[in-house]
Amino acid sequence: MVTAKVWVMKKHFEGFPQTSDFEMKQEELANLKDGELLLESVFLSVDPYMRPYSKRDMKEGDVMIGTQVARIVESKNPAFAAGAFVVANKGWRTHFISDGTDLNLLPAGWPESLPRSLALGTVGMPGLTAYFGLFEVCKMKPGETVLVNAAAGAVGSVVGQLAKIGGCKVVGCAGSDSKVAYLKKIGFDEAFNYKTITSLDETLRKASPDGYDCFFDNVGGEFAAIAINHMKKYGRIAVCGAISQYNDTVPQKGPYIQFPMIFNELSMKGFIVTSWYNRREEGVKALLKWVVEGKLKYHEQVTERFENMPAAFIGMLKGENIGKAIVKV
């Protein structure tokens, strides 16, 4: 008999999540039936979506939603061998049972030198968000200028580097000077700290006086309201996330976007990366190849121990991560 540790959302978050909103519990797992597998989480992901989706989909007492890289401890399913690693979507759990239908094996030929946690970041859901968001939603073309916010994070850092790989100029912003230095290191042409500038309007104009062809928006709110006025004619905006609004208790007002949308004939499209998962293999293959070639750099903010899941989640929402926020069990 295996006992799993799980984190539940004890109380719905009000404003910014607090550690007291979470509770760690134990779950006794049943013995394996034929066709089933026992898995242990090795790395867990903490992601911004957990905040808005908890409000929309979860009730108090539910296990926190989320994905992990897990190792197969025991297998009674001939399609899976013990010792193999998979990506699963089983929430904040140390151990769990699966019948194999909801598991994705790590890509064949995963290099020994690469951390398997990249399957939750640069070579996983966030990397795919950058890939499909930039190439399919923004329809980025060589020679264009791309703007991305939350640029030092899991999605943004890949967006910027793919824009460079695709032959574009890239401007990014982040919330600390060390993040700005990181953006320069990974090839951003222009980078600024949105918390210390005096005018976003002036900063965006100075970084690209001719404006932006593509805007990959991870933040929404006031930033997006100002950035939309800096789009070039026929510019494209990928509405990926709105992290500046996830902890709001009172909805933000505005903006009124009709004038720049009409005058500049802009396109603005919201998207959810899973809509492109029929092409998941293509995206994973491309991202992994660029990582192996050294063209796509990665950084991970690793928090040790499952017990620190809430702290890692809250820290990521506060901006403590450079690159992907990961918990190592």
Ligand SMILES: NC(=O)C1=CN([C@@H]2O[C@H](COP(=O)(O)OP(=O)(O)OC[C@H]3O[C@@H](n4cnc5c(N)ncnc54)[C@H](OP(=O)(O)O)[C@@H]3O)[C@@H](O)[C@H]2O)C=CC1
């Ligand atoms: N549409 C889709 O399918 C998907 C959407 N997303 C969205 O992409 C965005 C980025 O996700 P991800 O890369 O995983 O997360 P990150 O790794 O970028 O972590 C979140 C970052 O957001 C920044 N942030 C937090 N609060 C604010 C704020 N009020 N204003 C501006 N920036 C803020 C912080 O960086 P800083 O220090 O720079 O403030 C923080 O580090 C999120 O909005 C997420 O919901 C992610 C995956 C899929």
Ligand SMILES: CCCCCC(=O)/C=C/[C@H]1[C@H](O)CC(=O)[C@@H]1CCCCCCC(=O)O
């Ligand atoms: C206004 C909210 C915007 C949120 C944007 C975002 O971050 C979306 C993330 C999804 C991503 O495209 C693919 C996912 O896996 C994220 C959603 C996860 C939903 C979990 C569903 C609950 C469960 O697992 O049971």
